[in-house]
Amino acid sequence: MEFIEPYKITVLVLGLSGILFWLQLVIVDILGIKAKHTPGFAIAQDHQQLLFRANRTLANSNESVGILLLLVTFAILSNANPTWLNNAAVAYFVGRASHMLFYYFNIKLMRSIAFAVSLIALLLMFIAGLMSYS
Numbered sequence: 304m305e306f307i308e309p310y311k312i313t314v315l316v317l318g319l320s321g322i323l324f325w326l327q328l329v330i331v332d333i334l335g336i337k338a339k340h341t342p343g344f345a346i347a348q349d350h351q352q353l354l355f356r357a358n359r360t361l362a363n364s365n366e367s368v369g370i371l372l373l374l375v376t377f378a379i380l381s382n383a384n385p386t387w388l389n390n391a392a393v394a395y396f397v398g399r400a401s402h403m404l405f406y407y408f409n410i411k412l413m414r415s416i417a418f419a420v421s422l423i424a425l426l427l428m429f430i431a432g433l434m435s436y437s
Contacts, residue, residue, distance in 0.1 A: 306379075307379070309385035310379050310385055310388060310389065311389075312389035312392060312393065313375055313378075313379070313385075313388050313389050313392040316389075316392035316393060316395065316396045317371075317372075317375065317392075319396055320368070320371065320395075320396055320399065323364070323396070323399060323400055323403065324361070324364045324365070324368065327357070327360055327361040327364055327403060328361055330357050330361075330407075331354070331357045331358050331361050334353060334354045334357050335354060338354050340354065346358050350409065351409075353407065356406050356407060356409060357406075357407060359406065360402070360403050360406045360407065363402065363406075363418070364399060364403070367399070367421065367422075367425065370425055371395060371425065371428075374425055374428040374429050374432070375388070375392065375428060377428075377429065377432045378428050378429070378431050378432035379432075380432075381432040381433070381435045381436065382435050383428075383431040383432045383434065383435050384431055384434065384435070387427065387430075387431035387434070388428060388431045388432075390427075391424045391425075391427035391428045391431060392424070392428065394420060394421070394423070394424035394427070395420075395421050395424035395425060395428070397420065398417050398418065398419075398420030398421030398422075398424055399417075399421050401413070401417035401420070402414055402417035402418050402421060405417055
């Protein structure tokens with residue numbers, strides 16, 4: 304597995320992202336239990352409710368994790384510049400973790416900025432992989 308050595312930070316980010324998303328799931332479950340929410344039923348769409356914001360945080364993470372996996376796989380298999388990919392992966396993680404906290408605390412502008420950071424980081428992962436074909 305020598306080929307993965309230059310991308311160890313990216314692999315670490317995958318693991319950290321997994322535990323971050325697991326934590327989001329646990330938080331949603333705990334908040335749902337505390338609110339006596341019936342599983343399987345929709346959560347009221349109210350940004351003033353922490354349960355809704357926590358659920359949206361997890362949903363947003365789930366929406367981007369497939370893209371993360373595809374782009375990391377593409378970049379690594381394309382022998383992308385490890386510095387570019389590792390930095391983009393760290394930016395993605397910081398964006399997702401920040402998005403989570405800002406969404407929980409209902410800080411809308413910062414939440415949007417954090418989301419943009421993670422979105423741009425995903426694009427940079429693609430570009431890193433693509434650059435290896437030039």
